[in-house]
Amino acid sequence: xxxxxxxxFVLILLVAIVALELIARRLRLPTAAALLAxxxxxxxxxxxxxxxxxxxxxxxxxxPPLLMDGAFYTxxxxxxxxxxGILWLAVGAVIFTTLVVGATVHWVLPSLxxxxxxxxxxVVSPPDAVAAKAVLGKVRLPRRLMxxxxxxxxxxxxxxxxxxxxxxxxxxxxxFSAQEAVMSFGLxxxxxxAVGAVIxxxxxxxxxxxxxxxxxxxxxxxxxxxxYIGGESVHVSGVMxxxxxxxxxxxxxxxxxxxxxRVRATSFWGxxxxxxEALVFILIGFSxxxxxxxxxxxxxxxxxxxxxxxxxxxxxxxxRFLWVYATDYLRVSLGRLVGRRPAPPSPRGSFLxxxxxMRGVVTLAIALSxxxxxxxxxxxxxxxxxxxxxxxxxxxxxxxxxxxxxxxDRLSESDAGHLNEGQAGLLIDKAQLAVxxxxxxxxxxxVIHPRLLEQYSYRVxxxxxxxxxxxxxxxxxxxxxxxxLEAIRAGRAELLRLHRSGQIHDELLHYxxxxxxxQQISAENDRAGV
Numbered sequence: 001x002x003x004x005x006x007x008x009f010v011l012i013l014l015v016a017i018v019a020l021e022l023i024a025r026r027l028r029l030p031t032a033a034a035l036l037a038x039x040x041x042x043x044x045x046x047x048x049x050x051x052x053x054x055x056x057x058x059x060x061x062x063x064p065p066l067l068m069d070g071a072f073y074t075x076x077x078x079x080x081x082x083x084x085g086i087l088w089l090a091v092g093a094v095i096f097t098t099l100v101v102g103a104t105v106h107w108v109l110p111s112l113x114x115x116x117x118x119x120x121x122x123v124v125s126p127p128d129a130v131a132a133k134a135v136l137g138k139v140r141l142p143r144r145l146m147x148x149x150x151x152x153x154x155x156x157x158x159x160x161x162x163x164x165x166x167x168x169x170x171x172x173x174x175x176f177s178a179q180e181a182v183m184s185f186g187l188x189x190x191x192x193x194a195v196g197a198v199i200x201x202x203x204x205x206x207x208x209x210x211x212x213x214x215x216x217x218x219x220x221x222x223x224x225x226x227x228y229i230g231g232e233s234v235h236v237s238g239v240m241x242x243x244x245x246x247x248x249x250x251x252x253x254x255x256x257x258x259x260x261x262r263v264r265a266t267s268f269w270g271x272x273x274x275x276x277e278a279l280v281f282i283l284i285g286f287s288x289x290x291x292x293x294x295x296x297x298x299x300x301x302x303x304x305x306x307x308x309x310x311x312x313x314x315x316x317x318x319x320r321f322l323w324v325y326a327t328d329y330l331r332v333s334l335g336r337l338v339g340r341r342p343a344p345p346s347p348r349g350s351f352l353x354x355x356x357x358m359r360g361v362v363t364l365a366i367a368l369s370x371x372x373x374x375x376x377x378x379x380x381x382x383x384x385x386x387x388x389x390x391x392x393x394x395x396x397x398x399x400x401x402x403x404x405x406x407x408x409d410r411l412s413e414s415d416a417g418h419l420n421e422g423q424a425g426l427l428i429d430k431a432q433l434a435v436x437x438x439x440x441x442x443x444x445x446x447v448i449h450p451r452l453l454e455q456y457s458y459r460v461x462x463x464x465x466x467x468x469x470x471x472x473x474x475x476x477x478x479x480x481x482x483x484x485l486e487a488i489r490a491g492r493a494e495l496l497r498l499h500r501s502g503q504i505h506d507e508l509l510h511y512x513x514x515x516x517x518x519q520q521i522s523a524e525n526d527r528a529g530v
Contacts, residue, residue, distance in 0.1 A: 009049070016042060017278040030400075032281055032358075033393045039285015050293075051286045055368035060228065062280050062361055063157075064242050068224035069273050070154050071246025072253070078147045079247070085144075085331070086151035089353070093152075093323045094159040097125040098167075100319035101312055108311045109376070115171035116375040122167050123367050123380055124316055124387045126160030127153055128360030141408055145349055149356050157362050158189055158239045164366050171375060191236030196244025199227045203249060207256045216257070217265045221272070223249060263521075280361045281392075287364055288385055305382050312383040313390055321354040348406040355402060358391045359384075426463035433460050481527035488520050 016038060024034035042048060079086070101121030106114055141149075162185045203223045210216045224242050231241030257265065328350045367384035370377045433456040440453040447453060495516070499509045 005049075013042075013279065013282055014275065017275070017282065021278070030393075030397045031278075032360075033397045035278055035281035036285050036389065036392055039282040040288050041285075042282070043286040043289040050289065051283070052290065055365040058283070058361065058365045058368075060225070062276055063239070063365075064224035064228035065221075065273065065276060066280075066361075067154060067157075067239060067242040068227075068246040068249075069269070070150060071243045072250040074150070074154070074247050074250060075147070076247060076251060078143065079151055082144060082147045082151065085148050086155060088327050088331075089148060089152040089324075090155035091159050092327065093320060094125045094156050095163065096323045097316060097319045098122045098160075098163050100322075101125065101315045104311050104315040105308065105376075105379075108308050109379075112376045112379075113171055115167050116380075119164060119167035119171055119370075119374070120312070120376060120380045120383060122160055122164035123370075123384050124312065124359060124363055125163070126156040126359075126362055127357045127391075128157075128362050141352070141403065142349070145352060145408070148353060154243045155240070158192065158237045159185070160362065161237075161239070161366065162188060168371065168374060188235075188237040189240050191234070192231045192238065192240025193244045195231045195234060195236055196227050196241035196246075197248065199223070199230050199241065200245035200248030203245065204252045204256060213258075213261050213264065216261050217268060220249075220253075220265055221269065263518075284360065284364050284385075284388055287368070288389075305379055308379055309383050309386045313386060316357070316387055316391075317395075320357045324350050324354040348408060352403065352406060352408060355395055356399065358396045359388045360392065363388055423467060426460070426467055429456065429459045429463050432456055478527065481523050484523045485520065485527075488516055488523065492516050 017035065020034045020038040021031060023029070024031045027034075043051070098118055098121035101124060102114065102118035105117040105120055106112060109117075166180075166184070200223075203219065203226070206219055207216055210219060223245060227241045227245035228238040231238035253262070328346075363384050367381050370380055374380070436449065436452050436456045440447055440449045442448050492513070495504075495509065495512050498504045499506070
């Protein structure tokens with residue numbers, strides 16, 4: 001295809017993404033599954049040109065912003081609190097899955113070298129941040145489980161990539177050193193954290209000195225690629241670099257962004273992430289066509305590789321169950337040995353952690369980057385796609401009903417160390433009222449801001465009453481914000497009438513429209529308790 005044809009084709013894919021998203025919402029299907037199936041369907045349509053892409057380019061384009069999106073919204077206190085469990089999954093589970101899949105493949109195909117078997121295991125072992133986010137963003141889980149799954153998806157790519165590189169080198173050269181592999185992993189991870197910290201703090205300092213809204217948003221959006229390319233250019237983990245920079249950036253963004261920049265940047269970033277995630281799954285669907293063609297057609301591929309692929313799928317799913325359940329109970333035993341009292345294992349939580357092992361773009365990109373001379377390359381490509389398809393469609397597609405079946409959506413977690421919404425809101429209202437009180441009177445004691453004093457005093461009074469008896473406000477709260485939103489809609493209708501009749505200029509329209517938009521956002525967030 002020419003460059004113009006490629007651009008037109010990308011536009012067609014974007015239109016397809018919109019259509020598939022609407023279909024998924026109408027049929028209540030998982031978006032990732034709908035996009036993956038849509039990509040497969042489009043790829044095999046008559047007249048659709050074959051799509052080939054550089055796997056390294058896929059990683060550079062898609063992985064940094066999608067990792068940054070997860071890291072940016074990571075709650076550092078929760079991440080640090082559950083870091084042990086995250087590492088058990090992000091490092092331990094990936095290594096265990098690699099070993100189990102490698103042993104299974106060698107058992108099914110004894111002629112395939114051990115190193116090639118473990119390379120296949122490394123390809124399919126790390127659950128994917130993109131796939132996890134696409135599924136977890138639409139379900140409700142207890143905080144601990146959500147932190148573990150999100151944290152695992154941020155860190156495990158580094159483990160999988162290191163294992164893959166050493167397995168491929170061993171398969172091609174016949175040499176392998178476990179000690180060298182462990183040291184290399186440690187250096188790559190620590191180096192990535194160091195580079196990410198430097199870039200993260202540098203971005204924060206730069207943004208503090210930029211007062212132009214669009215320049216600030218541009219710098220913020222470039223930061224994930226700066227962290228990833230910076231890490232890879234000095235031969236450390238670009239994944240760890242992005243995650244570290246994202247956590248730092250997310251921690252300081254409340255101080256360096258104005259309200260206006262934050263609202264606009266969040267909107268732009270949200271659209272960009274939506275399109276990148278959707279394109280990833282479309283491209284994964286397209287990759288099936290190339291895999292099938294390389295293997296001589298769907299029938300020949302299934303006949304030659306069907307049994308080994310089923311064995312890989314079984315090993316991937318079973319190994320995660322074994323690891324999660326074993327380590328969950330081992331964690332309790334180890335905790336008691338050192339004098340701690342860890343929370344008892346939850347069979348329901350362990351089942352969900354075991355089932356939530358969706359694979360995606362990293363598995364695909366690693367598989368496509370295999371050298372042509374690699375033994376078992378066709379099997380690895382076919383198995384990688386099968387694992388992505390099954391884990392996204394079957395496991396990801398059943399996450400919501402399984403959560404409801406396990407009753408995890410009904411579990412509430414309380415933390416005595418944190419204030420609830422009403423308590424925090426009351427303290428904020430009191431801080432604001434204190435400022436109003438200090439400036440509401442002139443030097444002679446006369447009230448010069450009576451409306452503000454009344455407004456903020458009323459908010460504190462209502463906040464105190466709400467904390468004492470929140471049930472008394474259940475119906476009235478909903479009616480209150482419903483009325484506010486109706487008033488905003490009426491104001492918007494009048495604003496448009498004034499503009500359409502030529503009584504106000506476009507500049508005034510945008511000014512009042514922005515004010516109404518902020519009022520609506522505030523009312524909708526307050527009503528939802530955000």
